[in-house]
Amino acid sequence: MSTTIVQGSEVEDYPAVPPEAVRGRALRVTEIGEDVLHERCADVTAFGSEELRTLVDDMFATMLVAEGVGLAANQVGVDLRLFVYDLTESDGARHVGHVANPEIEVLGTETEEVEEGCLSVPGPGADLFRPLHVRVRGVDIAGAPVTLEAEGYLARCFQHETDHTNGRLYVDLLSKRARKRVLRDMEDLREEVIERRTEVALLHEKEPVPYPPR
Structure with missing residues (x-):
């Protein structure tokens, strides 16, 4: 039987679609070039609020629809x-959860080069070196401390998402040539990606999200 770990603790009988995603509504995924993606975000301070719980639900629903x-x-x-x-x-x-105010600590010196992509750069990906083993520290939406250690795929995810909270996209870590290729490919693939998100939204009985033309 496969293991499911939610907020760092193993659980049994976890559903294929997280409860948060069932409750939430799908939102538009912001895209590279929008200011909110390129500035360090504000720390979470309103712990335990209904607004924050709703945001996490909506984020899970959006991630589900965008297949991230x-x-x-x-x-x-x-x-x-x-x-x-x-x-x-x-x-x-399987690892499921959320982290507010994340900070990454790199453990060891080993790195790994793997293709990485981003929902805010719809379509393409590029190979990128990242530390193989990290620890993320933060809090949950109730304000309780969260400490999670990760290797490989999960470690890459934690680094990628923590970078987002600091206003950095994975393409910012690429060479100029690789970044240019990714952005060119994005223009070719974006429409197909958005059509797929509409299909998945309907599959999960979510309202499809309109995307403006670029």
């Missing part, structure tokens, strides 16, 4: 240092 494994608040246009994640590793272990 991680999503930061500024990717739905909200200026807060918060991200959600739901990913399954190659060994079948």
Whole structure:
């Protein structure tokens, strides 16, 4: 039986679609070039609020519809240092949760180069080196401390999403040549990606989100 780990603790009988995603509504994913993606976000301070719980629900729903494994608040246009994640590793272990005010600590010196993509850069991806083993510290939406250690895919996700909360996209870490290729490919693939998000929204009985032309 595969293992599911929610907020760092193993659980049983976890549903395929997280309860947050069931409750939430899909929002438009912000795209590269929008100011909210390129500035450090504000720390979360209003812990335990209904507004914050609703935001996490909506972020999970948006991530589901966009078929992502991680999503930061500024990717739905909200200026807060918060991200959600739901990913399954190659060994079948599934990790689900959220972190507010995340800080990354790199553990060890080993790195790994893997293709990385981003829901805010719809379509393409590019190979990128990142530390293989990290620890993320932060809090949950109730204000309780969160400390999660990760390797490989999960570690990459934590780094990618924490970067978002600091106003940095993965393409900012690429060479100029690779970044230019990714942005060119995005223009070619964007429409197809958005059509797919509409299909998935309807599949999950969510209201499709309109995207403006670029």
